[in-house]
Amino acid sequence: MIFENIKLKYKKIYHQVQIEYFQTRKPNLFEFILIQIILDHPEKDKSISEILKKDFNISETTIFNKTFAELKKIKIIKENIANSVEFIVSKSNSSFESPIKGFSIDESIKTGFIKENYVISQETKNKRFYISYDFLNDDLNFLMSNSEKGFNSSYEFEIERKINKNIEKKLFLELLRKFLNKNGEWFSQDDILKNVFFDNENVNDLNLVRLSNENNFVIAEKLINLEISSDSRIKILSEEKSILNYFEGNPQLKKELYISVIQQYQKKVREIFEPKRGEIDFEIFDSKILNYENLPVYDASEILLINNDDYFAEDKVLNFKKITRNVKYIIIYNSKANNSFQEVKDGKMIFYLNQLSDYTLNNSTISFLNFESGFTNFAFIESDLVDLDIKVPFFQKILNSESDQKNMLSNISVGLSRTFSKCLDIKEYGRSVNLFKILETLNQLDIALEVIREKLQENILEGSIFTEFGKILKHSVSEKTFQKYEEILIKILFDICNSKNYLNFPRIISNYKIINSNLFKKYLLETSCVFDIEKLIQIDLVLQEMDIDLWKFNIFGSLKVFSEYFFENKRLEITKHHQVKSNIFQSHYEFFKDFLIMNSYFYKKQYDEAAQIYLNVFSNMKSIFKNFKNIKYDFESYFILISNLMSSYYRDYDLYLELKISANIKLPIWKIRYDSIQKYNDISKRLNANMPTEFQNAPLEFKVAYLCEFKGEKSFVEQLLDKNTKNIDDIILDIYSRK
Numbered sequence: 001m002i003f004e005n006i007k008l009k010y011k012k013i014y015h016q017v018q019i020e021y022f023q024t025r026k027p028n029l030f031e032f033i034l035i036q037i038i039l040d041h042p043e044k045d046k047s048i049s050e051i052l053k054k055d056f057n058i059s060e061t062t063i064f065n066k067t068f069a070e071l072k073k074i075k076i077i078k079e080n081i082a083n084s085v086e087f088i089v090s091k092s093n094s095s096f097e098s099p100i101k102g103f104s105i106d107e108s109i110k111t112g113f114i115k116e117n118y119v120i121s122q123e124t125k126n127k128r129f130y131i132s133y134d135f136l137n138d139d140l141n142f143l144m145s146n147s148e149k150g151f152n153s154s155y156e157f158e159i160e161r162k163i164n165k166n167i168e169k170k171l172f173l174e175l176l177r178k179f180l181n182k183n184g185e186w187f188s189q190d191d192i193l194k195n196v197f198f199d200n201e202n203v204n205d206l207n208l209v210r211l212s213n214e215n216n217f218v219i220a221e222k223l224i225n226l227e228i229s230s231d232s233r234i235k236i237l238s239e240e241k242s243i244l245n246y247f248e249g250n251p252q253l254k255k256e257l258y259i260s261v262i263q264q265y266q267k268k269v270r271e272i273f274e275p276k277r278g279e280i281d282f283e284i285f286d287s288k289i290l291n292y293e294n295l296p297v298y299d300a301s302e303i304l305l306i307n308n309d310d311y312f313a314e315d316k317v318l319n320f321k322k323i324t325r326n327v328k329y330i331i332i333y334n335s336k337a338n339n340s341f342q343e344v345k346d347g348k349m350i351f352y353l354n355q356l357s358d359y360t361l362n363n364s365t366i367s368f369l370n371f372e373s374g375f376t377n378f379a380f381i382e383s384d385l386v387d388l389d390i391k392v393p394f395f396q397k398i399l400n401s402e403s404d405q406k407n408m409l410s411n412i413s414v415g416l417s418r419t420f421s422k423c424l425d426i427k428e429y430g431r432s433v434n435l436f437k438i439l440e441t442l443n444q445l446d447i448a449l450e451v452i453r454e455k456l457q458e459n460i461l462e463g464s465i466f467t468e469f470g471k472i473l474k475h476s477v478s479e480k481t482f483q484k485y486e487e488i489l490i491k492i493l494f495d496i497c498n499s500k501n502y503l504n505f506p507r508i509i510s511n512y513k514i515i516n517s518n519l520f521k522k523y524l525l526e527t528s529c530v531f532d533i534e535k536l537i538q539i540d541l542v543l544q545e546m547d548i549d550l551w552k553f554n555i556f557g558s559l560k561v562f563s564e565y566f567f568e569n570k571r572l573e574i575t576k577h578h579q580v581k582s583n584i585f586q587s588h589y590e591f592f593k594d595f596l597i598m599n600s601y602f603y604k605k606q607y608d609e610a611a612q613i614y615l616n617v618f619s620n621m622k623s624i625f626k627n628f629k630n631i632k633y634d635f636e637s638y639f640i641l642i643s644n645l646m647s648s649y650y651r652d653y654d655l656y657l658e659l660k661i662s663a664n665i666k667l668p669i670w671k672i673r674y675d676s677i678q679k680y681n682d683i684s685k686r687l688n689a690n691m692p693t694e695f696q697n698a699p700l701e702f703k704v705a706y707l708c709e710f711k712g713e714k715s716f717v718e719q720l721l722d723k724n725t726k727n728i729d730d731i732i733l734d735i736y737s738r739k
Helices: 029-040 048-055 062-073 081-089 107-114 169-182 241-248 251-270 314-318 359-363 402-425 429-441 445-459 464-474 479-497 502-509 517-525 533-544 555-569 583-603 607-626 635-664 668-690 700-710 714-720 728-736
Strands: 002-025 077-079 103-105 120-134 139-143 155-159 164-168 192-198 208-212 217-228 234-237 285-290 303-307 329-333 342-345 348-352 366-370 374-384 391-398
Touching (some): 002 169, 029 077, 048 062, 103 107, 120 169, 120 208, 217 251, 241 251, 251 391, 348 429, 359 374, 359 402, 402 445, 429 464, 445 479, 479 517, 502 533, 533 555, 583 607, 607 700, 635 728, 668 700, 668 714, 700 714
Parallel strands (some): 002 155
Antiparallel strands (some): 002 120, 077 103, 120 139, 164 208, 285 391
């Protein structure tokens, strides 16, 4: 285990050193000309201005005048007292215009110029810097500044030690000489060192230079690391051997360093985690130990699991970004928060589970779950350090088997499913959806759906679970997952439909809005329940909301039930029939209604009126026939019912026609009817070749509809008709609708 970035703070000696020196320099061109004129020009009675104009042909002398004044100011050019009277009576008040014999040059400058050493001294200068002593490195240096580099660190240790160091003046001056030589660009060749001061004392007055960090110091910093081995031994890690040597020579200080860093670490980590208590099975651990800052970062992990037994404050463990930043879901197990099921904090979904009976998880403090590599578990424990009376807490990875992995997933899934069930019970549907999603993330969708199945069975009459929960779930999971959820509901609904309580089915489905209408229709078509016509109307009003046409597909044998109802009762006393939107239902309704009217006319011997209304009956039959192709279940019973209905009318009407034709056979109109009846019978007999035995007595139009619409054998029917044969519809209408 490594403790990184430990900052050592100590007082590094810094004393101020100051040198005083004369700075010299070469004159510039204007200074040089002026000094040479005063020194060497033979015509002493002339002024500088006159000499410049005559000898140098310079009439613009402003810059010379200014330079002359500056040289006088620093006393390089001086006025001769002996010639002061002449100066006073000269023709100009400007000395620049006075004879040059009234001026002289500073003797040291004059001597230099005579020797062709052309330099001029300007002023006394000072430079300040520092002498520093670093006792950790036993390093003595002159430095330009007294600033020290700072470091960011995780831990700090301050070496509180008073240091006094005396050095001989000779060594001090030798180090200073080397320092000044190293920084030779500060001085010119002709600068002259005048004095050296140490803390404002002239070094010439000192026998020893005394260094101390009592009052003259700057806090210096160095970084080191500490390492604790798996056998609980600790040592310092540093690339600076002098630091290692220093602590080796100060064993008590080294011990204080170890204890200080470990205490700082304890304070940090114990604000978050609490070490395992009781007997610990060390055989389950990997040998490598880790501090909480060196825990591996599992970027690919989907879920973080935290043992509530091993931390003090939830907020602090959740704010430990190293372990939480890359996960979407956090599961806190062995939770003490009995009223909490699921929360969202900082964008993370957090789930709370009560006590888990899982050996590996209970020995773990934190665990990461990645669906490719499985669970990675760490326990937070503590151990005594060798030769130190202190315990150090650390993390160790737990070794787990494939069996352990399966058990952990199973126990977590069971815990989540129980919480999921509780949330549904108290109608916390938002949290329930999040629990559903994490179970799906754990590849435990079947467990989540089983909970749903149980809850729906318990509350199927109410419908609120599906309505509220399903509404949120639809927008939270994939379409495929939502279809699986709906299929659970649909199966339960049809379990009821196929049970003794099937009569409750219309009321129950009215509580639900099924999204997957195709799947619902599939189950509807496979269900053999029988309802009366009023119940079917109730069911249809619900199915209309799902765009499912109960009548079009003969669901629950609805067309058969409707036909039986009419066949047996010969009346249409159906409430809410006007609310049914199905065209197929309305075609049947109109067919039955017009049949009643037609039949009534016939028995009242109002034959012309019966023939007239037959046109409506026939038109509705044609609409009914077009729907034959959509009926996949119980077609036979339905077909026989409606065909028998028309056959009953045709039998009576055919007797009526037989009498009329016998009496009027010579009349052309009745001869046409007779011929149509012969064709009708002939075609009907030939069609029987492809008709089931039970359908062979059906009216001709029913046979044609069966073969063309239901069986798809239109070509067979067309082959039976020769070119001179009328359209079958015309034949039928000639017989039954002619007045």
